Amino acid sequence: MNNGLKQFLKAVLFLSLAGLLLWVSFRGIDLGDLWVELSQANYWWLIPAVIFSYLSFIIRARRWNLLIGPLGYNPSLTHSSHSVIAGYFANMIFPRLGEVTKCAALSRKENIPFDKLVGTMLVERTIDILTVLVILGVILAAGSTATGSFLSENVFMPAEKKLSSSVGSATVITLIILFLAVTAVVMFFTLREKLSARPLFKKMYSFSDGLFSGLKSIVRLKRRWEFLFMTILLWICYFLMSYFPLLCLESTSHLGAGATIFILVVGSFGMAAPVQSGLGAYHWIVSRGLLVAYAIPLEEGLAYATLEHESQMVLIAIAGAASLFALFGRKGGKVLSSVVTENKG
Numbered sequence: 001m002n003n004g005l006k007q008f009l010k011a012v013l014f015l016s017l018a019g020l021l022l023w024v025s026f027r028g029i030d031l032g033d034l035w036v037e038l039s040q041a042n043y044w045w046l047i048p049a050v051i052f053s054y055l056s057f058i059i060r061a062r063r064w065n066l067l068i069g070p071l072g073y074n075p076s077l078t079h080s081s082h083s084v085i086a087g088y089f090a091n092m093i094f095p096r097l098g099e100v101t102k103c104a105a106l107s108r109k110e111n112i113p114f115d116k117l118v119g120t121m122l123v124e125r126t127i128d129i130l131t132v133l134v135i136l137g138v139i140l141a142a143g144s145t146a147t148g149s150f151l152s153e154n155v156f157m158p159a160e161k162k163l164s165s166s167v168g169s170a171t172v173i174t175l176i177i178l179f180l181a182v183t184a185v186v187m188f189f190t191l192r193e194k195l196s197a198r199p200l201f202k203k204m205y206s207f208s209d210g211l212f213s214g215l216k217s218i219v220r221l222k223r224r225w226e227f228l229f230m231t232i233l234l235w236i237c238y239f240l241m242s243y244f245p246l247l248c249l250e251s252t253s254h255l256g257a258g259a260t261i262f263i264l265v266v267g268s269f270g271m272a273a274p275v276q277s278g279l280g281a282y283h284w285i286v287s288r289g290l291l292v293a294y295a296i297p298l299e300e301g302l303a304y305a306t307l308e309h310e311s312q313m314v315l316i317a318i319a320g321a322a323s324l325f326a327l328f329g330r331k332g333g334k335v336l337s338s339v340v341t342e343n344k345g
Contacts, residue, residue, distance in 0.1 A: 021273070021280025025287065025305075029298055037303035041248040046311045049244040053312055054319065056237035057085050060124075063230040066223055067120040068112070075110040082323035083109070088277075089320020090336060092313065095274045099125065101336065109327050131235060132268045139261055238264060245308040251300035252290070259294055263308075277316070282309050 026034075061080035068075060087102030103117035221227055243260040246252045252259075266289040273281030286308075287301030296304075324332030 017275050017280075019280070021275060021284060023280075025280055025284040025302065029302060033297075033299040034303055037249060037251070037300055038306065040250070041303065041307060043248060043307075045244045045247040046307065049241050049308070050311055050315050052237045052240040052244075053315055056234055056241070057081055057088070057319070059230055059234045059237060060084050063227060063234065064120060064124060066221060066227045066230065067123060068117070069223075070221060071112075071116050071120070073110065073112045073116075075106055075112065079109045079327065080106060082327050085316070085319050085323040086327065086332075086336070088316045089324065091277050092316065092320070093276065093336075095276060105324075105327055127231065131231065132265060135235075135261065136265050139258075139265065235264075241312070242267070242308060245304060245311070248307050249300060249303055252296060252304050255294060255296075259290075262289065262293055277313060278309070 058077070058081050061077055061084045064084065065075060065077060065080050068080075083102040083106040086105050087098035089098075090101035091098035099121050100118075103114055103121050106112060107114040107117055239257075239260055242263045243257075246255050246260065263286055266285050267278075267282055270282035270285040271278035275281055283302060283305040286305040287298055290296035290301035290304065291298055321332075324336060328334075
């Protein structure tokens with residue numbers, strides 16, 4: 001099977017999974033009521049949401065530059081911003097391809113070693129995950145029973161039941177996972193010389209070296225307070241991106257900051273699903289979350305999720321194509337294609 005056909009089939013597979021999740025999300029929904037909600041929406045509120053979305057790209061690029069600086073490179077904010085946007089654009093083709101794409105784009109444009117950029121990207125993603133967990137911990141500690149009950153009933157408990165039915169108690173599962181994790185880490189480092197001869201492990205070691213380089217870049221950060229400030233600004237943008245679409249619909253316009261933070265947290269689970277840009281998964285978890293936590297009917301919840309998600313997708317599609325052109329001209333498509341071939345083959 002040639003590489004082009006292989007990539008095409010993979011793209012179709014991921015898109016089919018996204019289609020299945022969309023079907024699950026909209027199954028049993030009164031499409032007439034959903035259309036009424038969307039037709040009566042005040043779309044003007046999407047303008048500030050899109051503006052803050054684009055601003056988040058620039059802030060993320062600046063924060064990324066702060067991680068790259070200690071490695072001895074100083075890419076321009078313009079190139080970093082275009083690379084970040086191109087990464088989001090790539091996620092619309094393959095799940096998780098965006099991180100690799102943005103590193104590859106900036107590496108080629110600024111002549112920075114790809115592995116070092118991957119290290120900073122992994123650190124950046126780790127910080128994002130920790131931020132979500134901190135936000136989740138804060139709202140649970142503040143007494144948000146709606147958030148806790150929804151995640152417990154729809155995410156954690158189902159996963160625990162499936163694991164328990166096939167493996168055993170939660171204690172046994174935890175011990176098995178810890179044992180396997182420790183064994184894998186020990187073997188990974190002690191057998192490096194032998195395993196490095198294999199292409200797959202060679203790439204894994206390259207990524208791990210990049211991660212350690214990225215971690216060192218945090219230790220050597222000279223502008224730590226700016227990094228923290230950029231992180232706070234980034235999540236303020238994410239908050240406003242989720243808040244303004246609530247004002248588009250009469251049924252959700254009364255929801256305030258608490259509901260917006262709730263959407264941020266549960267939406268993060270949906271965006272983490274292995275489908276293009278969280279398609280389908282985001283719609284399901286946000287609409288069900290609004291139903292359970294705030295008694296918003298599924299039609300209204302899906303209308304909100306559709307407005308919020310699809311407005312971002314339109315922005316990313318337009319800005320992503322423009323960013324690839326700004327970076328590489330007419331060769332932008334070939335660059336993206338080569339990244340797909342090199343990393344999904």
